[in-house]
Amino acid sequence: MDLDAVRTFVAAADAGQFQEAAARLSITQQAVSKRVAALEKELAVRLFTRTPRGAQLTIDGQAFLPHARELLRVAERADASVRPGRRALRVDVVNRRIAPAVLLQDFYRVHPGVELDVITLAADFHGAVAAIEAGTIDATFHAVPVAAQELPDVIRTAAVIDEPHExxxxxxxxxxxARAVTPAQLAGHRIWMPGLPSGTEWGDYYDQLAAAFGLTIDVIGPVFGNEALLAEIADSATxxxxVGARSWYMWPDRYDLRRVPIRDPSPIYPMSIIWRADNPHPALQKLRDFLDVRREVREAEIWLPAWAS
Incomplete structure (x- = not known):
């Protein structure tokens, strides 16, 4: 399969317009159209539908997109395997709203010369470890719900973030x-976290938290995104x-949302940086040193899940 055509397809899917994709790839719009047409001919399906607003993915295009991204990632790994240290440091922050993204931005402020590729893998701990082991990424931030001896020999972890909840x-x-609440005070109040996935380390964390303090964490309902969730909470009395204490959330002033610390004890979501012991990237050690310096001392009154205690 022609990787240039695949790369052009992904660029067009991300941009939503062939003209914008052409600008990103520094080629002509005609070249974009030809590459996409050649790919459609090879696959024997239509990948895009032209609309007045641009190019919209067909159902086949939507199905092909994640595989196209994976093809490009494999090509990048193959290229990087013979050029160690020449690409940007590729770090998975899980979610751009939470503490790892905040810390990584702080790191970049201190080391502006370091080339960073900030990504969000759609993977739990085990998927992220597999990506580290395969060399897809250089580092990731996750809770580590297993003992060290259960990890692959080449994998290393170091606790770097204790994220209190609000x-x-x-x-x-x-x-x-309220200036603060205790976990016991939250019993009987509906805590809404729609779409919280089971079978992941964060799903297990909230299961343990709910069991420990008798909380009602409601995960039922369709996921319409953070903006819809914030609007519902702003309009509700129940x-x-x-949210993590260092997570980024923005909302209109009229919502008047309040972030209330949880204390006595403070539930802590512990996260570690995970990397390959034999990774030669020169910026990886800089990142680890930075995180070591920023490591916070745990408070006396905290609650941790069983696998972190």
């Missing part, structure tokens, strides 16, 4: 004006959700 509520919620 309760996010609207202005009419009973805890809206709904709340849990």
């Amino acid at each position: 309760l996010l509520v609207g202005p009419r919620h009973p805890f809206a004006d 709904l709340s959700t849990l």
Whole structure:
């Protein structure tokens, strides 16, 4: 399969317009059209439907897109395998709103000369470890729910983040004006986290948290995104959700949402940096040194899941 055609298809899918894809790839719009047409001919399907607003993926195009991305990732790994240290440091932050993304941005402020490729893998701990082992990424941030002896020999981990939780509520919620709440006070109040996946380390964390303090964590309902979740909480006198103390969330002033610390004890979500012991990338050690310096001392009154205790 022609990788240039695949790369052009992905660029067009991301841009939503052939003209914008051409600008990103520094080629003509006609060249984009020819490459996509050749790929469609090879696959014997239509990948795009032209609309007045640009190019929209067909169902076949949507199905092909993740595989196209994987083809390009494999090609990048093959190239990087013979050029160690020449590509950007590729770090998975899991989610661009949470503490690892904040820390990585702080690292870049201190080391602006380091080339960074910040990505978000759609993977749990085991998937992320597999990506590290395969060399797809250089480092990732995850909770480590297994013992060290259960990890592949080449994998290393170091605890770097203890993320306290806060309760996010609207202005009419009973805890809206509280300076802090305890986990015991949250029993009987609906904590809404729609789409929380089971079978992952974070799903297990919240299961243990709910069991430890008798909490009601509601994961039922379709996921319409963070913006819809924040709007629902702002308009409700009963709904709340849990957010990391260092997570980024933005909302209109009219929502008047409140972030209330949870204390006595403070539930902590522990995260580690994970990397390959034989990774030669020169920026990886800089990142690890930076995180070692920024490591915080745990408070006395905290709660941790069983696998982190």
